Amino acid sequence: MPTVKSYQDLVVWQKAMSLVTEIYRISQKFPKEEIFGLTSQIRRAAVSIPSNIAEGQGKSSTGEFKSFLGHAKGSLAELETQILIAKNLNFVSENEVDQLLILIAEVGRILNALVSALKKK
Numbered sequence: 116m117p118t119v120k121s122y123q124d125l126v127v128w129q130k131a132m133s134l135v136t137e138i139y140r141i142s143q144k145f146p147k148e149e150i151f152g153l154t155s156q157i158r159r160a161a162v163s164i165p166s167n168i169a170e171g172q173g174k175s176s177t178g179e180f181k182s183f184l185g186h187a188k189g190s191l192a193e194l195e196t197q198i199l200i201a202k203n204l205n206f207v208s209e210n211e212v213d214q215l216l217i218l219i220a221e222v223g224r225i226l227n228a229l230v231s232a233l234k235k236k
Contacts, residue, residue, distance in 0.1 A: 122172035127225040131165035131187070134218045138194070141215070145206045153206070157197040163190035164222065181233050188226055195219050 122128050138161040145154045164187045171183025195216070202212045 122169040125168060125172065125229075127222060127229055128165050128168045128172075130218070130222050130225060131168060134194075134215075134222055135161045135165060137215060137218060141207055141211050142201075145201070149206070153197060153201060153204075157194065157201065160190050160194040160197060163187070164194070168226075177233050181230060184226055184230050184233075188223070188230075191219060191223055191226065 135158075138157060142154050142157055167183045167187040167190065171180040171187070174180055174183065198207070198212060198215050198219070201207045202209075207215075
């Protein structure tokens with residue numbers, strides 16, 4: 116297994132960054148009156164995921180890292196909920212929702228695997 120020198124080496128961080136990019140791209144189409152509402156919320160939740168992974172990896176203990184990964188998982192669930200809200204409000208297409216949910220599931224699987232691997236340490 117390759118040595119992780121930086122949070123940027125973590126596949127889960129890389130995938131979460133791709134998710135943020137997609138969220139920003141898609142949320143640009145939200146109604147302008149949502150800029151301080153759902154648009155802001157969905158972007159904040161998305162940004163929180165790779166941010167928590169990075170912050171946790173930078174901590175000095177495995178326990179702290181796991182805690183920050185837990186925060187990332189919480190933000191991922193929050194983001195999924197907000198995407199479903201956007202879908203219910205017809206701010207996003209079915210195809211966009213499907214693609215986002217695939218990315219969310221992938222990030223979630225990798226996060227869970229990382230947490231499991233850290234539990235063995």
